[in-house]
Amino acid sequence: MLEIRNLTKIYDDGTVALKNVSFTVNDGEFLVVIGLSGSGKSTLLRCINRLIDPTEGEIIWNGVDMAQLQGEELRKNRRQIGMIFQHFNLVRRSTVLTNVLAGRLGYTPQRNSLLGRFSENDKQKAWTALRRLGIEDQAHKLARELSGGQQQRVGVARALMQEPLMILADEPVASLDPVLAHSILQYLEALNQEDGMTVLCSLHYLDLVQQYSTRVIGLRDGEIVYHGSRADIRAMTDEEFKDIYGEEAVRVSAGLEGNLNDNAEGAA
Template sequence: MIEFHNVSKVYSNGTKGLKNINIKIYRGEFVVTVGLSGAGKSTLLRSINRLHEITDGEILIDGQSITAAKGKELRHLRRDIGMIFQSFNLVKRSTVLKNVLAGRVGYHSTLRTIFGRFPKEDVELAFRALDRVNILEKAYSRADELSGGQQQRVSIARALAQEAKIILADEPVASLDPLTTKQVMDDLKNINQEFGITTIVNLHSIDLARDYATRIIGLHAGEIVFDGPVEEATDEKFAEIYGRSLQEEEFLGVAAK
């Protein structure tokens, strides 16, 4: 379980990224957060693994405060959280296999990982993760030789090899075409269902949110304005989230950024 208790974030320029957030996200949920750019989606997501530090409040993961964690405790908590970025965040000159093995870094000493001395079990785990997202044949290709969709599937494989209990995906399909978008979202959903990995995805697309989420959280100006199951996310609710009525093409595709 991920718990937000009175969480707020104020940036150095005075901008309020989050305003008194109180939510619980339960194990195995597939949560999609929606809202305009600047609504606080990325801040909310990245505060879970402390890529963004909050200003007030506390975030608990399975009862442990990641907000207060330091040193070894923080590393162990982060080890259970896989992160998927819009820009893939791969080492482009390295092979796909090495990029997936990066998910094992948190389990070994710094010296071992610098020299790439991963045990056989880790390599086998990486191969299984690549097979799970259907790009095993690309294991020895350089990451920059892959298409955008393939690169994003490498980042999903990396989270699988990490044996993450939570996957955070920040606009993972924003730069992908519709067919590849479906493949990536299908991978995330299938992994969520098969392994029970709690998955939180930031999206702009309303249709994708409805198709894949078990729960939708709507943010507007740093505040939660909707939190409920997909069936309650009506057109009227989305209009409240986005602060205006939406055009038909926005429901069919991607809401304005």
């Protein structure tokens, strides 16, 4: 279970990215964070695994305050939390297999990993993950040679290697076209429902939110402005959605993008 208490982040330049944010994520949830770019979604996700150090507040992860951890302890807790990124963040000049194996670094003794040695067990895990995401035949290609959708699958496979209890997904489909967006989110849904991983995901498109989330929080200017259950979000109208997003809100419908105004009754 993850419990965020009074989380605040102020950057060095004075930007207030998060203001006193508190919420709880129960095990097995698919919690979606919505909000405009700049609303603090990325900062929030990165504070949880401490890629960014929060200014104030507590991040209680299974009884441990992540905000206070340092060094070895931080790394041990970090490896329980997988992360997927908008721009995939693969090492583009390394092979797919190396990228996936890198997900195992938190479990590999430093000396072995520096020489590129991973255990047979880890290699088996990597192949299993690649197979599960359907990119087994791409294993020896360089990451940069893959299409966007394939790269994000490598990103998911890398996160899987950590055998995480929770997955943080920072706009995982924002760089992909709608068909691929569904494909990636279906993988996350499967991990959530079949493997019981908690998913904390930021998304932009209302229909994706409606289809995949079990609970939703909305951020605006670093503050939580919306809290909704699965039922709430299904019933959410475009007007409420626009409240959080402003006029730029966009719906993805049956693989087509369009403005909400043109497409008010779009199928979810």
